[in-house]
Amino acid sequence: MRIDHVGIACHDLEEKIAFFQRTFELTVVAREVNEEQGVKEAMLHIADGNGGGSYIQLLEPLGPDTPVGKFLAKRGEGVHHVAFGVPDVAEAMQVIGDRGVRLLDKAPRHGTMGSSIAFLHPKDVGGMLTELVQAPKH
Ligand code: V0V
Ligand code: CO
Known part of the structure; x- marks a missing residue:
């Protein structure tokens, strides 16, 4: 297993992108709006590795009644989740679910x-919101 990304909740995506660019010289490799997850997000490249790259994911909520919106209201800006890269997410869900960890997605x-x-x-x-992520097949 490897760390695919660390998700960071923020109020202002553009402002945080600029901060990470000028402070750590990171490069934005993707920007996306994900309506289902209630976020506007950007991926900043950290490193390449076996099985996929690693990234910082900056997350701005699309509204207050979203996972990241609620997190910001309750805790303020900061680390929101850690994503582990897995070769097969459906298989990982099955195995990890069988070990007694509650899955938030069916x-x-x-x-x-x-x-x-x-x-x-x-x-x-x-206490760590954990994401499993499978890279797209090329
Ligand atoms: C809530 N809790 C957390 C947490 N969010 N603990 C650690 N990290 C977080 N991010 C704690 C919270 O303090 C409560 O503990 C308890 O869990 C239940 O939280 P709640 O406030 O009652 O419930 P909600 O309604 O805020 O829901 C929390 C969960 C929700 C985690 C269930 O946020 C969720 O389903 N998240 C999964 C989807 C998501 O986060 N999407 C955005 C990223 P106490 O106070 O009772 O002790 S999208 C993304 O990463 C993408 C698209 C990608 O990577 O490609
Ligand atoms: Co994520």
């Missing part, structure tokens, strides 16, 4: 850059 959903994603309940993973 089936994989559409994620950034053509990926397939699913979330695990933070209370079952030591």
